[in-house]
Amino acid sequence: MKRLVPLIIAICAGFVLIIANFIPYAQEWGSTAQEWFNILAVGAMVLGGGNLIKLHLMKVSAKNKGWGYSVVTIGCFFATLVIGLSKMGVHPNPIYPDYDWSGYYLEEGSGLWWIYEHMVVPLTSMMFAMLAFYVATAAFRAFRAKNTEATLLLVTAGIVLLGRTYAGVWLFGWLPESMEWLRFDNLTVWIMDIPNTAGTRAITIGIALGVVATSLRILLGVDRSYLGQD
Amino acid sequence: MKKENQSNGLIWAVVFAIGAIMLIWSMSTSRTGQVWVTPVEHAFTETGVDEDGNAQWASIDAADATVGDIEWTTYSVVPDSQLTPELMESGTVSLSWSRTIGLWLAAIFTLFILSFLVGDNPAYKFAEAMVVGTSAGYVMVIGLWDVFVPNLLGKLMPGLVQSFALPGIEGSHQEFWWLYFIPAILIVMLLFQLMPSGGWISRWPIAFFIGITAGYRMIGYVEADLVAQIKAGIEPLVAFNGDGGFALWPTVNAFLLTIATLAAMVYFFFSIEHKGLVGKTARVGIWFLMITFGASFGYTVMGRIALLAARLEFLFGKWLHFIPSHIDFSFAAHLDWIILLQLM
Amino acid sequence: MYQFLKNLDRRWIFLSMLLAVAIPILMRIAFPEVVSKQAKMVFDAVESIPDGSNVLLSFDFDPASEGELLPMAQAFTRHCSAKGHKQYYMALWPLGSPMVDKSLDTIRAEYPDLEYGIDYMKFDYKAGGEAVIRMITTDLRGMFPLDSRGVSLDDIPMTKNIKNIQDMDLIINVSAGDPGTKQWVQFASTPFGITTVSGCTGVQAPQMYPYIPKQLAGVLGAIKAAAEYEAAIDEVYPEIAANPKAQEAKRRMGPQLVAHSLMVGLIIIGNCIYYVGRKRGDV
Numbered sequence: 001m002k003r004l005v006p007l008i009i010a011i012c013a014g015f016v017l018i019i020a021n022f023i024p025y026a027q028e029w030g031s032t033a034q035e036w037f038n039i040l041a042v043g044a045m046v047l048g049g050g051n052l053i054k055l056h057l058m059k060v061s062a063k064n065k066g067w068g069y070s071v072v073t074i075g076c077f078f079a080t081l082v083i084g085l086s087k088m089g090v091h092p093n094p095i096y097p098d099y100d101w102s103g104y105y106l107e108e109g110s111g112l113w114w115i116y117e118h119m120v121v122p123l124t125s126m127m128f129a130m131l132a133f134y135v136a137t138a139a140f141r142a143f144r145a146k147n148t149e150a151t152l153l154l155v156t157a158g159i160v161l162l163g164r165t166y167a168g169v170w171l172f173g174w175l176p177e178s179m180e181w182l183r184f185d186n187l188t189v190w191i192m193d194i195p196n197t198a199g200t201r202a203i204t205i206g207i208a209l210g211v212v213a214t215s216l217r218i219l220l221g222v223d224r225s226y227l228g229q230d
Numbered sequence: 231m232k233k234e235n236q237s238n239g240l241i242w243a244v245v246f247a248i249g250a251i252m253l254i255w256s257m258s259t260s261r262t263g264q265v266w267v268t269p270v271e272h273a274f275t276e277t278g279v280d281e282d283g284n285a286q287w288a289s290i291d292a293a294d295a296t297v298g299d300i301e302w303t304t305y306s307v308v309p310d311s312q313l314t315p316e317l318m319e320s321g322t323v324s325l326s327w328s329r330t331i332g333l334w335l336a337a338i339f340t341l342f343i344l345s346f347l348v349g350d351n352p353a354y355k356f357a358e359a360m361v362v363g364t365s366a367g368y369v370m371v372i373g374l375w376d377v378f379v380p381n382l383l384g385k386l387m388p389g390l391v392q393s394f395a396l397p398g399i400e401g402s403h404q405e406f407w408w409l410y411f412i413p414a415i416l417i418v419m420l421l422f423q424l425m426p427s428g429g430w431i432s433r434w435p436i437a438f439f440i441g442i443t444a445g446y447r448m449i450g451y452v453e454a455d456l457v458a459q460i461k462a463g464i465e466p467l468v469a470f471n472g473d474g475g476f477a478l479w480p481t482v483n484a485f486l487l488t489i490a491t492l493a494a495m496v497y498f499f500f501s502i503e504h505k506g507l508v509g510k511t512a513r514v515g516i517w518f519l520m521i522t523f524g525a526s527f528g529y530t531v532m533g534r535i536a537l538l539a540a541r542l543e544f545l546f547g548k549w550l551h552f553i554p555s556h557i558d559f560s561f562a563a564h565l566d567w568i569i570l571l572q573l574m
Numbered sequence: 575m576y577q578f579l580k581n582l583d584r585r586w587i588f589l590s591m592l593l594a595v596a597i598p599i600l601m602r603i604a605f606p607e608v609v610s611k612q613a614k615m616v617f618d619a620v621e622s623i624p625d626g627s628n629v630l631l632s633f634d635f636d637p638a639s640e641g642e643l644l645p646m647a648q649a650f651t652r653h654c655s656a657k658g659h660k661q662y663y664m665a666l667w668p669l670g671s672p673m674v675d676k677s678l679d680t681i682r683a684e685y686p687d688l689e690y691g692i693d694y695m696k697f698d699y700k701a702g703g704e705a706v707i708r709m710i711t712t713d714l715r716g717m718f719p720l721d722s723r724g725v726s727l728d729d730i731p732m733t734k735n736i737k738n739i740q741d742m743d744l745i746i747n748v749s750a751g752d753p754g755t756k757q758w759v760q761f762a763s764t765p766f767g768i769t770t771v772s773g774c775t776g777v778q779a780p781q782m783y784p785y786i787p788k789q790l791a792g793v794l795g796a797i798k799a800a801a802e803y804e805a806a807i808d809e810v811y812p813e814i815a816a817n818p819k820a821q822e823a824k825r826r827m828g829p830q831l832v833a834h835s836l837m838v839g840l841i842i843i844g845n846c847i848y849y850v851g852r853k854r855g856d857v
Contacts, residue, residue: 009441031716036413043421046421123357132591153524164528165798165827195525199494211448211455533639
């Protein structure tokens with residue numbers, strides 16, 4: 001019950017999808033399975049939120065170091081949830097003005113919109129933007145031309161960095177027409193089209209082989225690691 | 231440690247001094263951090279009833295609205311460029327406190343995250359805690375309104391969903407509607423993961439997830455990343471021009487592409503020891519892979535800088551109103567000076 | 575000098591990066607763009623299909639990548655609007671729906687003649703990523719019973735005859751990761767042969783090159799390609815060229831150039847320190 005049923009579910013679900021891909025008659029089964037999968041993905045979102053709150057509540061109750069920040073996380077989570085689910089500040093849909101709950105939950109001026117615009121956007125986007133600083137220090141401290149491989153990487157990075165700006169055109173703008181291919185912007189195009197495509201293609205084929213092998217192991221019941229220990 | 235603290239203090243002092251000067255200057259010369267809005271009236275009147283007995287509504291001018299009509303007001307932002315003193319005095323626009331506070335909060339949160347560059351600090355940790363909480367809540371709200379309500383509740387209880395949230399949805403049950411109890415039960419089972427005991431119950435929906443994902447991935451990767459890529463790799467090695475003549479460079483490139491792909495694949499083939507010809511080929515493969523990683527690095531840097539530029543534009547533009555409205559393309563003529571200055 | 579650079583506090587590098595990006599923004603420095611091969615391929619893919627073709631635009635990114643991808647997404651919207659294509663918008667990321675809203679705002683403000691439901695429309699976010707793509711290739715209504723305004727697809731003029739996305743003439747995907755371009759290639763473009771172009775982040779762009787030209791008709795990689803695409807549009811559509819809002823990516827190339835030069839400078843200086851150190855036996 002604990003291991004056999006989930007094993008059968010995984011094998012059946014996978015094969016239904018594969019069969020639906022090749023047999024038109026079974027396409028309907030595939031569509032149904034996909035629909036369930038998409039609905040279940042929301043369950044995974046709820047589970048994720050639940051797990052987050054559980055962890056932070058445990059941190060608060062144990063008064064672990066930094067528990068105050070956990071209170072902030074929990075507070076923000078529930079505030080967003082209540083404001084969003086209650087559609088606070090949302091007007092009805094103009095097509096159905098007599099249905100109070102029919103409006104767009106992210107309508108401009110609404111509560112969830114305010115949270116999104118003034119909290120989610122600046123916080124998430126700045127977090128990612130910070131990488132620009134760290135990549136600069138990495139370039140200064142870690143990028144060393146120690147051997148042929150590292151030198152190739154560095155030179156390529158330099159050419160692409162300059163070639164993907166106007167500097168690529170400007171730096172070698174004096175070259176005669178017959179030598180124009182040496183301009184950094186043209187070299188960048190060549191690097192992307194030939195060596196990059198070759199390297200990435202090899203990686204892509206390698207990953208594909210790995211994914212197919214892993215999928216087959218799951219579908220044939222050889223890999224059962226997702227069932228846990230007991 | 232002492233030297234680092236001194237350096238920390240100096241950097242903080244410089245940052246605060248520059249920030250304060252910019253803020254004071256900006257506030258004295260423009261409407262820094264202010265958001266002005268203008269009201270937009272909406273009014274609807276009932277025009278009749280459709281064949282299903284639902285009321286039909288039409289949009290009308292708010293001035294013509296009477297008792298029984300539905301009315302509300304929304305506010306749209308007035309761009310700074312249109313905000314003249316005459317307009318402000320006319321009373322048709324007003325300062326939006328909620329949006330102004332929001333704008334300041336957004337700027338402060340951006341600075342909180344930025345403060346991590348000087349070192350870990352409570353402001354950063356506070357912002358980090360907020361981003362986790364709000365993002366998780368937001369994603370859950372969207373999942374529930376966009377998927378759970380129309381795609382699950384709308385199938386199991388179409389009448390209820392139609393009557394309160396989605397009037398456009400089909401109001402009666404579809405054929406085999408009861409099948410949707412299965413994903414509903416699977417969701418409940420999935421949530422058993424949160425329980426101290428009975429976690430094994432969640433294995434059923436997880437197994438469903440794994441099975442479907444394995445099926446998808448297998449189909450997708452075999453077709454697009456294996457067969458199609460091998461096919462794309464088998465190209466004619468000799469290229470010809472449009473007029474049928476031999477094309478030297480395209481031929482060289484075709485050779486190079488094929489050899490480089492094979493060499494890089496040999497490097498990933500670990501079942502044979504990398505010695506002799508195989509070792510040499512693998513080494514050539516590594517060189518091409520290094521060029522690939524170098525190109526990836528260049529592109530990654532480009533992306534990260536674009537994100538930083540967007541955030542600084544927010545701070546200098548939307549918040550501080552510093553950015554001039556015209557773009558100066560003449561700098562292309564002075565690129566040598568820009569690069570020289572930077573090197574200095 | 576050697577000792578100073580060797581022990582340089584990394585925060586000075588942070589500061590130099592901040593200034594390298596901030597100063598060009600404040601001075602509004604911009605540079606001319608030369609349209610590259612990829613940008614031309616993407617432009618041609620949108621331009622070459624007949625006016626009024628069905629175009630599916632999936633904006634699979636969130637605010638974290640907005641700075642890099644929104645100018646590209648807006649350029650696609652303007653190009654499709656100017657061509658009069660029927661635009662079907664969707665988002666596979668939970669935070670991606672507001673990115674689509676920005677494009678709808680652009681259409682409303684700059685192309686008031688275009689009408690919702692006739693010329694453009696939006697689908698809501700749906701969870702499931704690649705499963706959503708796979709499903710709408712055969713059954714659109716199973717996934718999207720309604721549009722984003724809650725109206726049945728059968729009551730919307732531009733969707734009532736659409737059975738699945740095989741009815742699309744072109745797919746435009748603006749992608750920041752997974753689900754994104756790779757999944758569109760795997761589940762829509764390759765099995766059904768639907769012409770697809772992609773605009774993606776710099777991190778993703780090199781990984782998309784093997785799919786060109788058979789599985790992808792072109793790729794715009796990061797902000798530079800967006801600027802080139804804007805330049806390509808400007809050459810054909812003077813009304814877009816005259817719109818300052820349509821020059822967003824070109825404007826961003828000012829800070830890019832200065833910051834890229836700084837990066838190259840840092841790599842060179844870092845290596846000089848390494849070689850001097852090696853000569854002195856310091857490494």
